[in-house]
Amino acid sequence: MNRPDHHPEHQSTRHTCTSGKENHMARKRVAVVGTGTVGSQAAWRLAARGAEVVAYDRFAPGHDRSAAGGETRVFRSVQTDDGRYVPLVRHADALWKQLQAETGRELRRLTGCLFMGPADDSEMRTVLDVVAEHGLDHEVIDAEALAKRFPQFRADDGDLAVLDPHAGFVRPELTVQTAARRAEELGARIRRYTPVREVSPVTGGGVEIRTDSGTERFDAAVVTPGPWVGDLLPDLPWEVAVHRAISAWFLPHEDQRAGEERPAFIRRGGPVPFYGIPSPDGLSVKLGVSQAHHRPVDDPNRLERTVAPEELEMFGEIVRRHLPGLNPDPVRVCAYMEGYTGSTRPLVGPLPGCDDIILLAGFSGQGFKVSPAMGDIAADLALEGRTSQPIDFISTLGRTTA
Secondary structure (H helix, E strand, O other): OOOOOOOOOEEEEOOOOOOOOOOOOOOOEEEEEOOOOOHHHHHHHHHHOOOEEEEEOOOOOOOOOOOOOOOOEEEOOOOOOOHHHHHHHHHHHHHHHHHHHHHOOOOEEOOOEEEEEEOOOHHHHHHHHHHHHHOOOOEEEEHHHHHHHOOOOOOOOOEEEEEEOOOEEEOHHHHHHHHHHHHHHOOOEEEOOOOEEEEEEOOOOOEEEEEOOEEEEEOEEEEOOHHHHHHHOOOOOOOOEEEEEEEEEEOEOOOOOOOOOOOEEEEOOOOOOEEEEEOOOOOOEEEEEOHHHOEEOOOHHHOOOOOOHHHHHHHHHHHHHHOOOEOOOOOEEEEEEEEEOOOOOOEEEEEOOEEEEEEEEOOOOOOHHHHHHHHHHHHHHHHHOOOOOOOOOOEOOOOOOO
C-alpha cells in the first residue's frame, strides 16, 4: 500500500493519439482515474451497465483533500446562471433516488432552497426566467411575507425571494463512499492509495494506466481529477483555475422551533453573495461565499488549511446583516479546493483527438448536484462514444475556450 503524501493524485498524461474504436470486446474494460465527486458515480454507472471497472485513487473514496467535503452541498432544481442545466438536474434527480433505493442510505434530503436578493439583480431575474421556461415548481415570496414566514432571515428593502421546493442538500462524503461501495458490490475494483503515474492513449484505440505496480491496458478511461487537473493534464488546451473555498459553521442563539422551516438558501446581490445549509442534525448552519471571494491556489498539493481570523470577517458581517438568529462566531471552519473554468462551465467529453480518454473537470463549485448524471454521461461516452443527454454547452468537442 502506498502511503498518502502531498504529491498530485495523478501525475501526468500524454494525450496525443489517433482516435479509434477498433476494440470489439463485448464487455469493455474501463479505468476510472479518481474516485471523488464524479469518479465514484462513474464507477457505479459503469459497473451497473456491465463494464469491467478498475478505479484508482491516491487516497480513498470520501477523503478530505478535494472539493467533496464539508458535510453538505446544495441540491437545487432552479438554476441561477444557466437554464441548460435543468435537464441534467432532472436526470441526476432520478439517479439520486435510484442510488438511495439501492443502498438504503439517505444521501439527499429535500428541505427546499430559498433564493433571495434584489428584485432587479440579474441572477434573480435568471431564476424567474428559468422557472418560467422549464415550468419548475416554485413560490415567489415578497420581503414582508419572507420576514413572517422565515424570521431567521433579514431581508433588505426591494428584496425578492423564490422558494424551490424540490431542493435541499446532499451529503458529499457519504455519497462518494456509498457510490464507490455500490460500484464494488456490482463488481468494480477500487485500488485505494494507488497513485496513477501516467495515462497513455494507445495507437489504434485503448488506454494504458501506469502505477508504481506496473501498467494495465483498458478500452477506455474516465478521468476525473478534480483540482489536480493541471498536474494530471499539463498540456490541456483549456485552463482550470483552482480556488480555495472556506466553509464556516454557526450555531443559532436558540433551538429550532417546532414547525419552523429550515431550507437551504442562496443570497445574490450585495457586497458578498453567499449560501447556507442547515446541518443534517439541525444544530448548526454552514455558510459559504461566492467564488469571487475565494483565494487562488498555486499548488493543490499544498492547500493552506488554516483559516486566518481576517478571512472570517466577511462571514461575521453576513451573519450580523442577514442572519440575526445565528451567533456570528463560527464553531468550525474548513478549507477545500474547487476547479473553475473561465466560463464556469465544466469540461465534459473526450480529450482532443483521444476518444478513449473521457475528461470531466472544472465544475466550478456546481458539480455535486448533477454528479450522478455526470457519472452516467461518462459511462455513455466510455461505452458507446456518445450520449443522449444535452451536453453540447459543456462538451469538450469543438470547444476552443474553457
